Amino acid sequence: MHAIVTTPSTTAPRSVESRMGLEDLFQSQAPEHFRPGRTLFWEGDPADHVFQLVEGMVRLYRIMADGRRVIVGFMFAGELLGLSFQDRYLYAAEAITDVSVRRVTTPGFRAEVDRSPELRPKLLARLQDEMCAAQDQMLLLLHHSADQRVAAFLLMVGRKTLGELSRGSLIKLDLTRADIADYLSLTIETVSRCISRLRNSGVIALDGPVRLTILKPTSLKEVAGEEEYWLATPDMPRQLSA
Amino acid sequence: MHAIVTTPSTTAPRSVESRMGLEDLFQSQAPEHFRPGRTLFWEGDPADHVFQLVEGMVRLYRIMADGRRVIVGFMFAGELLGLSFQDRYLYAAEAITDVSVRRVTTPGFRAEVDRSPELRPKLLARLQDEMCAAQDQMLLLLHHSADQRVAAFLLMVGRKTLGELSRGSLIKLDLTRADIADYLSLTIETVSRCISRLRNSGVIALDGPVRLTILKPTSLKEVAGEEEYWLATPDMPRQLSA
């Protein structure tokens, strides 16, 4: 899931100097601030900086030839942005909430990584992870129903912001239905209907369009299709439980 | 896979021409042969080799939880396979035609690249390209009609095997409709209908399901939606009206 974006650096234990991570390259930079709606960079701009998102949430999008906006990913606190570009940004990045980032120049970043035998494999690994995530994202979008996508999306946002979810978890959705729709490649109407359906079946509760409470985490995961993998595991005969 | 999106994903040729390329790491290896239908590796296997496809065509696929096969890509002569894996293959690779490959071990490959300041950026660039291609692929599949996808697919296969296409180009489609369907995430019926439609409108001619001739390359590109791109990108970086 969450394509494009790099993995979180939750609690980077940085025990000693020898355990250096890519994140550490940003530590000396002063944080920069962006208001909701402000753009960090545009699609097609020269990719001259790599970013670490310190705080907030960012939307990554492209505009298609016919004018539609496609959100290719969201970024959450702790993630790195800009690793996978050649010389132009592939998409635009826009602050959703108040955002603070640190940035380093792309050549500087590359040089720094290239000179460190410790960091090099980490960058590779990060890119490979992104690749992997992008594929999963693609499979999710291509081979799952609207209900599955929306459920999976809610789980993803919840987990990114709260960690593992339980009954009663309150998710603050700082996104419009249009954001969700453009990410899942659905229409706002369909997203709305899917969410209503989840509410009507008692899986979630809504307090306005923004605050939503998870009432039945297990059901939500079920709708998202997270069980499939266990059911389909070869050593267990496939079962269609109600 | 190109021209779906607003910004060109392919990168400009690098100014630095170095003697050594990633391909050269395979030159000392004896070619191996696979007959049609044989598997180079399975999804989930330890990713212990990197391959160069010398000759032939390979299909890359995953099996989803519900048993459906998803073809995540095709490989053509000259391409490298296995760069973007962490420690397990993300998908299976199966020979479609007679195939010959050279292979090196993953640790060997990595060590070799890591020790060469010349090769390192090339591997990075390769991964970034794959990333771009994966995104374009995703946008193609998500935001284009069945007709567009099929047209774009025929163009892609034609170009990979013949170079740029012209009126009368004869494409040998060593694929079943199921292959195409599983790649484009359509059904075989829909693929068949799209191809019939192209035949009926005189864009292509069929001689059996395998040999197809391009009668109107321009129309085919038009159906594939390749024009959108030029219309939408008047050689300036794109500006948006929010």
Added chain:
DNA sequence: CGCCTAATTGAACTTGTTCAAGAACTGTGG
């Protein structure tokens, strides 16, 4: 030639979209 599989075509159906209203939320000013 005849079999078996792949490909084509048709018709009913499903899912999500589109178009069109109405309801609810947000922020502002009185």
Added chain:
DNA sequence: CCACAGTTCTTGAACAAGTTCAATTAGGCG
């Protein structure tokens, strides 16, 4: 604090694209 205006969100009904099911036809190959 409430009313109001501009959104955004929700809901309904008609519609379209692609799927599914089913039947035929065409190719490939012994």
